[in-house]
Amino acid sequence: MDSAATSAPNLLLLPLEEGRYAVRFLRGVEATPTRPLAYDPFLYLTPAHLALQQAPGERLHFYLEDQRANQTVGQFHAFLDAAGREAHSPWQAPFGSAQLMPGIPADVVAGFLTVVDTQLAQQGVQRLQVRSYPLDYDEAGSALLTQALTQLGFRITQTELNNHLPLQDEFVARLHPSERRRLRKCERHGFQFEQEPPLLLPLAYEFLSRCRQEKGQQLSLPLERLQELFRLFPQHYFLFSVRNAAGEWVALTVAIRVNSEVLYNFYPASPLAYNAFSPVVLLNAGLHAFGKASGMRLLDLGTSMLPEGPNYSLLQFKRHLGGVLSLKLTFEK
Structure with missing residues (x-):
């Protein structure tokens, strides 16, 4: 050799x-x-x-x-x-x-x-x-x-667009004015960010699945696998929500502590009926605060890709959140 x-x-x-x-x-x-x-x-x-x-x-x-x-x-x-x-x-x-x-x-x-x-x-x-x-x-x-x-x-065979929020910056300072208005609207109507117990995963999975189906999408993991991950990695997998004034879920996500520096917003979802509020903005505000309080460096917002190419509407939303673009590369030989 x-x-x-x-x-x-x-x-x-x-x-x-x-x-x-x-x-x-x-x-x-x-x-x-x-x-x-x-x-x-x-x-x-x-x-x-x-x-x-x-x-x-x-x-x-x-x-x-x-x-x-x-x-x-x-x-x-x-x-x-x-x-x-x-x-x-x-x-x-x-x-x-x-x-x-x-x-x-x-x-x-x-x-x-x-x-x-x-x-x-x-x-x-x-x-x-x-x-x-x-x-x-x-x-x-x-x-x-x-x-x-x-x-x-090796050749680069796939270039995916990824966004993150730097946690040293204030969340509101990076927001586009339109998203700042939606954040204030959620707060005025009594919406609250919460961390949920893992025992609510079956109900949360149904909520996430319905939200994805409204957009013609499916969840990548079955409920049993998600429950297994929460059980095996309790310090890494978290369930977060936004609840309205009546205590009902209006947004949910599974967040993953990738390591001591990175929090990954893995499964964000919200019903189309709440698009006027855009509670996912408040959801990301809560994740930003959680990551910052935990001493992390960045909040990973994930990729914005469809099978045919970039998801431009999702890219714009993440840009309005203050997202910073980078690439996620796949190599082959």
């Missing part, structure tokens, strides 16, 4: 800085890093969440280790199809790709991904798809990953 020397069956040394960095290659459901992580991992890259992704083929895990500092400084996970010819990162999650410690050198990132690429090829993988996280999650890391992957011959 050109890019690494083997010092143990699953430890591949990078030819950089006198063997300081190595890639630990693991197989199977268990994906626990050997050395402590030097960064706060994204939820979807934690061993517990990775174990939920039921790929039909083998699971291959790569951990980049700084042996001098005794730390894990990067990771990448690939899920194989039944034939073992195609690999995906992720198999079933909003994103996969590689997460890196801030400040990691570019040549180390390139060496790490070269080892991943080489090992997958040696396993018989002929096609790899990598769906990365939004660039604003880690702009420097995303730049290094994009450069290294394209250098290895």
Whole structure:
């Protein structure tokens, strides 16, 4: 193998800085890093969440280790199809790709991904798809990953438009005047933002499903899977609502704590009958306050895409919320 020397069956040394960095290659459901992580991992890259992704083929895990500092400084996970010819990162999650410690050198990132690429090829993988996280999650890391992957011959096959709100800014200060008026209208009519207990998930799921059906859409997860996620990750999955003065739901969402810096507005919904109020604005105001009070850096508003291209009306709404655009890239080779 050109890019690494083997010092143990699953430890591949990078030819950089006198063997300081190595890639630990693991197989199977268990994906626990050997050395402590030097960064706060994204939820979807934690061993517990990775174990939920039921790929039909083998699971291959790569951990980049700084042996001098005794730390894990990067990771990448690939899920194989039944034939073992195609690999995906992720198999079933909003994103996969590689997460890196801030400040990691570019040549180390390139060496790490070269080892991943080489090992997958040696396993018989002929096609790899990598769906990365939004660039604003880690702009420097995303730049290094994009450069290294394209250098290895990967093509960008999908560019999704993503929006986020920076939590250091005041929510109202970024609002378009029209959304500011709707926010005040909700407040005048006694609408309230609330955090709901998970035991209300079945009722909440019915509400979310009806709202999606009004727009000709469906929820991506069944109720049973959503309940499982709330049960397994109680510190990461939250149910938030806006109730009117009568105590009825007029907006709901499932929010996900991706890590200590990112809160993701995953399942926002509101009935068409309340469009004149736009209670989702108040819902986002509450999420903004929750994320800021929790010490987070950004509120992820998600992508705005349809099968045929960008959802321009949704993009405009997120722009009116004060959303900042970035890209979410998918790579293939």
